[in-house]
Amino acid sequence: AMDVEASSVGGGADAQPRSKAKLLDFYNDAVNDELFAPQNRPYMAQAYRAWKKDQKTERERAARSAGAAEELDKHWLPESVISYPFVLSAATKARILQVDAQQQMHEGVNHEIFAALMNGGRLNPYLVLRIRRENIVQDTLQQLVHCPENDLKKPLKVVFEGEDGIDEGGVQKEFMQVVTRELLDPAYAMFKEDDETNQLFFNPHTFEIGLEFELIGLLIGVAIYNSIILDFPFPMVIYKQLKGKKPTLEDLIEAQPQLGRNLKQMRDFQGNIEDTFGQVFQVSYEVWGNVETHDLVEGGGSIAVTNDNVHEYISKYVEWTLMGSVQKQYEAFEKGFMRVCGGAAIELFTAEELELLVCGNPTLDFEALEKVTHYDDGFEEDSPMIKHFWEVVHAFTEEEKRLLLKFATGSDRAPINGLSSLTFVISKNGTDVERLPTSHTCFNHLLLPDYGTKEILEEKLRTAINQAEGFGLR
Structure with a gap:
């Protein structure tokens, strides 16, 4: 969570150092319970209005203040609890986002009805994409980029040409997994992966400038409105930029640790920076085998970095690396995202909460998951193999739990409001003790043979989750 500095009273020399509070410390559980509870929909509607x-x-x-024609009531305070977003959890804000989308669609429905009547067509309550698997990126691009903004907030329905999809949300999830995997493929060279963090950042030298990056933003927005978790290992700075924040050296240290640490070392150096580092206000980088340069300021190639200007140099370097060098890529991405998510509701979220909204909650409560799990094809809650399964899982390390969740659902994170909101199914898959567990990730469905003993179950489950990359997932 974001750190917030809580100031001490007074600001003189004797003031005590500031302490830091976590943003989630301000969340009000009572308020969030009231807004989030399904039986309290009228309260949510009232708060929204x-x-x-x-x-x-x-x-x-x-507007009146800008005109300065009259003095404003200084004692006015907003009425709705939603106007105080710091007390609202990310899950509550996600619910508000859904309500806001429904309201926006409702406001535009009269226009759609009129257009449908005039054109002799029908009003479609869904965003329907018809996709050829072999051309998934281009088909998605053509249909989403030209889609009216109101339609982008509708529930998603995906039809793979020539296939009979089961309309239970699984096809949509599979579509998102496949199309994002394609777009993040190194063959597209849209993003660069950091060797240390494995996070992805915009590739400044990609050939894909424009629509493909807009498509990434669109897909993230559509996934948000359909509660689909995406595996986008972006650094936090991308979400901060969506919130209008300027990147800092700390952001660079997270996104590109080696470069960030080098700049920090220069900043903190106590000796003669000019003599020791020999740097100028210029960046050198390689583009397809050729070395090119960029001046951070006019005439930067002839301006030495010194103890007096090192902070300016680092600020310019960070700004160019995280903004200037990828400006076209980021602007296209932001355009796509804001086409779906632009509006007052998204402004409620902090950058950290936006990341939760896109990628899910890293906190995994498997006790909560056990309580909501359903069983099928011969397994029941009190089946011996099911009891063994949960004993094994609860004894797993945190990393093993993440591997299991990714094996079964396609993501190693929980929905934004936790694993208790996940629809998870475990089915009996025969009695072959040599067979490994498998899964239908699109339906959060684990297929588990009845191994007979806890020891065999543990061995096979560990083998499956550790070999899950390209194996056993369907």
Whole structure:
């Protein structure tokens, strides 16, 4: 969670050092329980309407303030709890985002009905994509990029040409997994993977400039509105930029640790920086075998980095690396994301909460998952093999639990509101003790043979989850 500095009273020389509080420390459990509980939908609707009223009032006050024609009521406070987003959890904000999308679609429905009547067509409540597997990226690009913005917030339905899809959400999830895997493939060279963190950042030298990056932003937005977790290992700085924040050296250390640490070492150096490092206000980089340079300031190639200007040099270097060198790629990505998610509701989220919204919750509560798991094809909650399964899983290390979750669901993270909201099914898959467990990741469905003993189960399960890359997932 984001760190927030809590100031001490007074600001003089004798003031105590500031302490840091986590943003989640401000979450109000009672408020979130009220807003999130399914039986409290009227309360959520009331809070949402009051929030829209608050927004309108704030716009009017801003307009009057700009004119300075009258003195504003300094004692006015917003009425809705949603106007105080720091008390709301990421899961509650995700619910508000869904409500806001439904409201936006409702507001545009009259126009759609009129257009449908005029054209003799029908109003489609879904965003329907018809995709050829062998041309998945181009088909998706053609249909999403030209899609009206209101349609992008509709529930997603995907039809793979020539296939009979089961309309239970699995096809949509499979589509998202396949198309994002294609776009992140090194063959496209849209992103560069950091050797140390395995995180992906925009490739400044890619040939794919524009629509493909816009498509990534669109897919993330559509996935958010359909509660589909994506495996996008982006550094936090990308989410910070979506929130309008300028990148810092700390962001570079996270995104590109080796480069960031080198710059930090220069910044913290106590000796003569010019003599020791011999740097100028210029960046050198390789492009397809050729070395090119970029001046960080006008005439930067002839301006030495010294103890006096090192902070400016680092600031310019960070800004160019994380913004300037990838400006076209980022702007296309942001355009796609904002086409789906632009609006007041997304502004409720911090950068850290945005990452949770896209990639899921890293906190894994397998006790909660056990309580909501369903069983099929001969297994029941009190079946001996099921009891063995949970005993084995609860004894797993955190890393093994992540591997199991990825093996069974396609993601090593939980939904934003935890594993208790996951629809998870374990089915009996025969009695062949030589057979490994398999899974239908699109349906969060684990197929488990009845091995007879806990020891065989543990051995086979560990083998399966450690060989899961390219094996056993369907």
